[in-house]
């Protein structure tokens with residue numbers, strides 16, 4: 321990065337974040353301006369989460385002015401808004417590597433810095449984690465402050481309220497929750513909580529009078545009054561509070577509510593933090609900070625959804641830099657959009673079909689349904705558990721719900737899938753986007769575990785499409801199979817196959833034989849079917865004869881097809897973009913073992929370890945799942961058996 325074009329004198333002279341504690345108000349403002357300029361310059365080159373980070377600049381600077389985060393603890397919810405935290409804690413020079421292979425993580429990581437006290441990536445964990453830290457501190461007789469910073473979107477999750485519930489009950493001292501309210505999740509934030517927060521925002525005037533009114537009411541001498549008058553005075557105190565005090569919901573949960581404060585005025589935010597420090601000596605405090613996504617960069621302010629996460633862009637013009645595509649070969653559509661449009665096609669013919677998303681309207685492609693049938697599309701907020709049971713309720717009353725949830729985020733709804741959907745055999749469809757390796761978001765976001773955590777559940781039908789056409793057919797199969805069903809498909813573009821009309825359901829539990837062969841049977845799943853076919857053709861030129869099966873179903877597995885070809889061949893190879901323990905290869909191995917069918921087995925899957933962040937192609941190579949590495953592994957295997 322050319323630092324002469326973007327001078328950062330204060331940042332450059334910052335040897336340690338503790339220096340910020342002695343900054344003057346003017347220096348705090350200049351530091352915030354530098355951090356913002358650096359975020360814009362840096363993310364314009366690498367891409368990354370953007371608008372949320374511009375929203376937390378002043379808040380982060382003010383936090384470092386008041387706290388020493390080598391002693392005090394801070395938990396950033398999700399962590400996608402913590403670039404300013406990283407910049408102030410000695411990681412500025414690593415930003416050119418952001419979200420790249422072996423580079424700086426896009427989230428917080430305990431092993432990346434002593435200032436990262438808790439890692440995340442999924443939302444709404446911060447209050448629970450910070451409260452755990454506060455309790456550990458008390459039990460170990462320490463006295464630092466523990467802080468959770470949580471966005472209004474993340475606050476919609478049940479888990480956030482579970483944390484508040486316990487914190488208020490414990491009367492946790494030196495415990496601060498900062499609610500960073502920008503009226504946005506990735507899409508606009510939804511739900512009655514947001515309505516409540518907006519009401520507080522519009523009633524700022526009352527906050528100034530709050531302390532005076534409370535004091536005046538409290539100073540009424542109740543002792544000398546008759547019982548009835550004292551009761552009336554007490555009642556009027558409560559009523560006044562309810563009228564005048566913003567954030568009463570949080571007060572009723574045992575928090576002292578402070579704010580709202582303008583989170584882009586660094587010195588006002590600093591003042592509010594000073595007050596919070598005093599008040600939290602007596603018990604938990606919630607500080608409500610009002611910010612704007614994209615603040616300080618007009619294109620992002622105008623379109624915070626587009627600028628939530630971006631690829632590289634021209635900082636001057638705000639133009640996203642497009643990777644030069646071959647004009648002769650238009651890019652195939654994304655699996656997400658194929659799903660979104662197919663759902664609308666099905667919904668046009670069947671008014672029992674409804675869609676559900678947990679705050680990922682555009683991310684899952686449910687925006688198409690939202691546009692076509694707004695009454696049949698539900699964004700429930702960041703509330704995957706609720707989304708699943710809400711879908712179960714709809715299914716129990718004869719609707720055909722399709723819950724579109726990223727593979728990684730459904731992990732949070734596991735018990736609901738098991739207890740509410742599968743045990744009751746309710747026909748809920750799970751459309752699991754981002755299955756497999758996702759790339760830059762890293763370990764918290766790869767969709768590697770879905771097959772393992774769903775395969776064990778009763779009644780569920782599990783599928784993975786080899787291309788866009790099959791995705792549409794699987795969606796139809798799932799919606800009308802009368803049981804719980806899930807289809808999982810990857811992030812990114814499909815293969816560009818022609819879409820067949822009309823969409824036809826698949827026979828349940830039937831795989832597809834794509835190629836006959838006598839040496840090996842390659843049993844492939846989803847995104848690895850097409851590479852398996854190409855590998856088989858390449859190996860044929862060397863005299864290695866491979867049959868290829870497109871499994872289509874992980875459950876029920878097409879055992880007849882599998883066993884037939886396993887018997888005809890000398891060895892079996894499974895290929896999947898998912899974790900090896902418990903995944904598709906496990907289903908194949910179990911089935912052969914149960915049938916007493918003994919064949920050498922090569923399992924091509926992600927081994928039992930973390931997959932870090934970076935370019936998906938490179939990560940696939942590292943996991944031994946890129947086409948050329950797969951081919952080499954299969955060649956070695958066939959020569960060994």
Ligand SMILES: Cc1ncc(C[n+]2csc(CCOP(=O)(O)OP(=O)(O)O)c2C)c(N)n1
Nearest residue numbers: 372441442443471472473474504505506679
């Ligand atoms: C459990 C879970 N569901 C969904 C997401 C995807 N996600 C990441 S950030 C985000 C929006 C968070 O909104 P908010 O907390 O208000 O932060 P903001 O971006 O507005 O600063 C969502 C839905 C996630 N990370 N974790």
Ligand SMILES: CC(=O)[C@@H](O)[C@H](O)COP(=O)(O)O
Nearest residue numbers: 398400441629683754761811
């Ligand atoms: C932080 C978070 O969870 C999301 O912003 C996520 O990064 C979105 O990923 P996609 O780009 O795959 O939709």
Ligand SMILES: [Mg+2]
Nearest residue numbers: 471472473504
């Ligand atoms: Mg928000």
